[in-house]
Amino acid sequence: MKAINSIAVGFDGSVESQSALRWAARAAREFDATLTVLHASGILERLGPPFSSSITPEVVGTIIAEEGMDVARSYWVVVEGDACSALLHCAAPPVNAELLVVGSRGHGKRPGMMIGSVSLEIVQHANVPVVVVPGR
C-alpha cells in the first residue's frame, strides 16, 4: 500500500470531531505523516459570543500530544468558509492530503440527520480516501 504522507482532519470542537482528531493523530503517528487540523469558522464566528468558538491551537495540540503524535508535525488552519469545501480543498495543493478524516456529525446534529451532513458531503465528493469517525 502506498505510504500516506499528509492527513487532514476537520475540527469544530464537537465530541465527534475530537474523536476524529484523535483517530487522525494516531494514524499520522503510524504513517509518520503530517497532520493538518482544519477549522472552518463559517459566517457567525466573527460576531463573538455566543457564536465564537472556544477552540484554540493549544487544545488541539494537547489532544494530538495525548495520542503520541509529534505536535510539531501538525498544522492548525482556520478558514472563513464552508467546512465541506475547505476540507475537500485540503486534497489539493498546498496541503495535498492523501486522507481526509471527519467526525460522523458536527455540533448540535441529531443522529441520522442527513441534511447539512459534512461527512456525507465529503464522502460524496472527495477524490482521496475518507475516514468517518463516530463520536463514541
Added chain:
Amino acid sequence: MVLIVNEAYDDSEHESPDHPERPGRVRAAMGAVEGLHLGSDLIVAPAYSATRAELLRVHDGGYLDELGAFCYGGGGDIDQDTYATFDSWSIANLAAGAGLSVIRELESRGEGVGFVAARPPGHHALRDRAMGFCLLNNIAVAAAQLVSQGERVVIVDWDVHHGNGTQQIFWDEPAVLYISMHQSPLFPGSGFVGEIGGRLALGSVVNVPLPAGATGDVMRRALDDVAGPVVDAFRPTWVLVSAGFDAHRLDPMADLGLSDGDFADMASCVSHYVAEPGRLAFFLEGGYHLGALQASIAATLSSVLGSPFEGERPTSGGPGAESVATGKVQRLAALESWTRLFEEEASQ
C-alpha cells in the same frame, strides 16, 4: 416610475435566538420602502408560495424532501450558521415565491422596478444543500423561471459574500450571466477570478474578489471595467440583483467600507444593463445592521426610481483597484486557456 414589492407574509417563526438573520431585517427593508412615499406608484404583488416544479428547476428533489422533513420534524441547526424551524419550510417557499410574483407583475405591466423583500435569503443555497443562512435560492428560482421563457438573465450579486449557490446552480447555464463582487478571503471561501463557468457556459461567471477595506469607487470600477463589457456582449433581457447590504461599513459581518450612497451608485449602474423597462428586480440577500440596511435600500430604490435621495456620499480611497485590474487580466487568461483546452478535447 412604479416600484413593485412582494406582499408581506408572516416570517416571524423563522427566527433563532440572537441570530442576525432575523425578522427585523424585512421590517427595516419595508421601512425603507415606506419612506419613499410612493403613493399609487407602489404596487404590491400578491403573496405566492413557489411550487415544487418551480423549485425543482434549481434544487434536487431529494434535498427538498429532506429540508421539508427536517422542518416538520421540528427543525434545528443545519450547520454552524444555518437554522430552520417548524415553519421555515413554508416561509422559505413564500420567499422563493415572492420573487416569482414580483417578476410576473413586472411582466404584466411592462414597466417599473421590482424589489423582493423576503427572507430567509437565498444566494448561498446550493442545488442540494442549505448553508450561509439560506434554505432555498430565491433569485435562482426566479432566474430559472425567466430562462424557461427564453429570457437571458444577468444576475449581479453585490452581497459582501460570494453567492456560491447561485454560481453552482447556473455553472453550465449559458442563458444566465452571474457577476459577483465580494470580499475575499471570506465565507464561503469561493468566488475566485478563475471560476468562470462550466464547459457548457464558459465565461458566464464573473467574480471580482475584493480586499477588506475596499470602498465604493472600487465596486464601481468592477461594474464598469470588468462586468460592463461582459454584460454588453451577453445582451441580457433581464437584470436581477442579489442585493445584500452587508458590504456597508457598519455591517458586523464583513470589512468592506461602503456607504449607502455607494449602493445608489451601483444601482444606477446596473439599471443601465438592460434597455427595456420593467426588467429589473432587486432581491434582498444579506445586511445585518438594521440602520445601514434601511438606509442602503432607500438609497438603492431612490436611485433607480429617480426619487430624491439625501444620504451618505459615495466612498473612495480604499484598497482593491489593483486587484480589480489584475483580476480582469487573470479572468481573460483563464477563459482563453479553458477554451483552448475544451477545443483540443473536442478535436480528439
